[in-house]
Amino acid sequence: MTIDELIDSLPAYAKDLKLNYSSLVRQQTELSQQQLWGTLVASAMVSRNLELIRAVLAEAATQISPTALEAAKAAAAVMGMNNIYYRFLHLSSNEKYRAIPAKLRMNVMRSHGVDQTDFELWSTAASAINGCGACVDSHEKVLRNHGFTEEQILMSVRIASIVHAIATVLDTESIAAADTVTA
Amino acid sequence: MLGVGQKFPDYSLTATVSLDMKNAFKTITNNDYAGKWKVYFFWPKDFTFVCPTEIAAFGKINKEFLDRDAQILGGSTDSEFVHHAWRTHHEDLKNLPFPMLADVKRELTSALDILDPDAGVAQRATYIVDPDGIIRFAYVTDLSVGRNPQEVLRVLDALQTDELCPCNWQKGEETLVVA
Numbered sequence: 001m002t003i004d005e006l007i008d009s010l011p012a013y014a015k016d017l018k019l020n021y022s023s024l025v026r027q028q029t030e031l032s033q034q035q036l037w038g039t040l041v042a043s044a045m046v047s048r049n050l051e052l053i054r055a056v057l058a059e060a061a062t063q064i065s066p067t068a069l070e071a072a073k074a075a076a077a078v079m080g081m082n083n084i085y086y087r088f089l090h091l092s093s094n095e096k097y098r099a100i101p102a103k104l105r106m107n108v109m110r111s112h113g114v115d116q117t118d119f120e121l122w123s124t125a126a127s128a129i130n131g132c133g134a135c136v137d138s139h140e141k142v143l144r145n146h147g148f149t150e151e152q153i154l155m156s157v158r159i160a161s162i163v164h165a166i167a168t169v170l171d172t173e174s175i176a177a178a179d180t181v182t183a
Numbered sequence: 184m185l186g187v188g189q190k191f192p193d194y195s196l197t198a199t200v201s202l203d204m205k206n207a208f209k210t211i212t213n214n215d216y217a218g219k220w221k222v223y224f225f226w227p228k229d230f231t232f233v234c235p236t237e238i239a240a241f242g243k244i245n246k247e248f249l250d251r252d253a254q255i256l257g258g259s260t261d262s263e264f265v266h267h268a269w270r271t272h273h274e275d276l277k278n279l280p281f282p283m284l285a286d287v288k289r290e291l292t293s294a295l296d297i298l299d300p301d302a303g304v305a306q307r308a309t310y311i312v313d314p315d316g317i318i319r320f321a322y323v324t325d326l327s328v329g330r331n332p333q334e335v336l337r338v339l340d341a342l343q344t345d346e347l348c349p350c351n352w353q354k355g356e357e358t359l360v361v362a
Contacts, residue, residue: 082348102346109347120349138349 003055006170014169020162030155035118037063038072042122043160045076046129047167051174056163071112075122078106083130090134117146124153125160184296184308186321191223191312192294198256198282199266208263211256211282213316220253220343221312222335223284225297225305229261229269233329237307239275241332251339253311258284260292260304299326311339 001009010018028036037060044056060069085104089097112119120142127135143153185192195212224241226234241248241255248255259266263285270276270283284291286305292298297308307330311320320338324330 086348101344103341103344104346105340105344106347107343107345135348142349 001051001055003052003059006052006055007166009173010166010169011173014166017162017165017169020158021166024155024158024162028155028159030149030152031121032118034064034068034114035121035152035156036159038068038075038114038118038122039125039156039159040163041069041072042076042079042126043129043163044167045073046080046126047164049167049170049174052163052167052170067113068118071114071119072122074108074112075119076126078108079123079126079130079135082106083127083132083135086135087130087132090132117143117148120146121148121153121156125156128157128160129164184306184321184323185294185310185318187318189318191221191310191316191318192291194286194291194294196258196284196286196291197263198258198284199263199270200282202267202271202277204267207267209282211284216254218252218314220251220314220339222248222253222255222309222339223258223312224255224307224309224330224335225258225286225292225295226307227259227299227302227304227326229259229265233307233327234259235273235275237329237332238279241335242276242279242281244332244336245280247336248339251336251343252314253339255281256284257281258286258291258305260286260289260298262287297323302326309335311335311342313342 007018007021025036025040031039040056041060044053047053057069060072064072081104085102109119120139124136124139124143127139140153144150191213193213195210197208198211199207200209201207222241224237226237228234238257241257245255257279261269263283266283266285270279286292289298292305295308295310297306298304299306306323306326307328308321308323309330310318310322313319319342320335322330322335
């Protein structure tokens with residue numbers, strides 16, 4: 001299904017999500033096309049519903065350049081790792097962990113080929129979903145240092161929130177669909 | 184011998200790159216493989232015992248080096264023909280995936296200062312050189328002891344791994360800037 005079809009298929013109990021997606025994602029003005037679609041890609045990837053990921057990737061390919069698409073996927077990939085590692089470091093009261101080398105490659109953060117601020121935006125969205133507080137805090141600061149407004153940052157977080165919620169609903173709805181087939 | 188922080192010497196050498204006599208030899212210079220890391224390792228003599236196991240061991244993990252944007256270049260003071268003959272006759276070296284440099288005039292090995300004073304041939308020296316041509320790792324063992332390619336890979340990994348996250352930024356350091 002295309003992403004529009006998936007949104008239309010959301011059940012009645014998730015009508016808020018459907019309308020939020022429609023008004024926010026389709027009508028927002030704070031973010032550029034690339035920023036918007038990169039946020040959708042990174043958010044879908046870390047929200048883990050396969051149907052949604054498939055639909056978002058397909059649509060994103062028509063909206064942004066191949067480099068930007070790869071970069072958004074890279075943001076989700078590297079944040080999937082960093083959100084766990086650095087969340088642990090910040091949750092642990094043992095300060096020694098921060099002085100020990102992480103030994104984790106994250107070179108794509110330098111070599112992704114798009115505006116660093118866009119990459120940071122997508123990383124922030126992924127971090128918001130994955131729940132790493134320290135990551136959210138530091139990426140948010142970097143974004144504001146580079147001239148992003150609170151409104152822009154919040155818009156990408158709204159998008160991340162909606163995407164995550166939609167993924168949750170689609171997971172549940174896929175059970176019903178599977179049961180119908182096997183019944 | 185040249186060490187960490189120094190520039191790897193300029194060179195232009197014939198190398199043995201395949202068994203097929205039509206395209207077995209190629210000139211390789213320090214300007215080739217631009218943008219890549221390079222792993223140079225030298226051995227004393229072709230047709231001896233310790234060397235093939237080491238060389239084959241590097242060959243087996245060549246893909247790991249390529250994945251890390253690193254080109255392996257082997258070398259000794261033997262000629263390109265001796266390299267070719269050795270590879271032809273040694274089972275473990277037939278399909279070697281990287282070039283063997285022939286430093287016949289001892290130019291590169293002298294510039295690196297890795298010639299054994301008694302034997303007059305290269306010591307078992309290994310260098311990791313970054314894309315800017317700077318030596319970042321130097322490792323040498325005595326003539327009779329083989330080296331550990333996994334260790335070289337480990338060091339390459341460590342050299343290439345930086346914590347680039349904003350949450351590691353310490354006050355006063357430069358912020359992340361796209362190259």
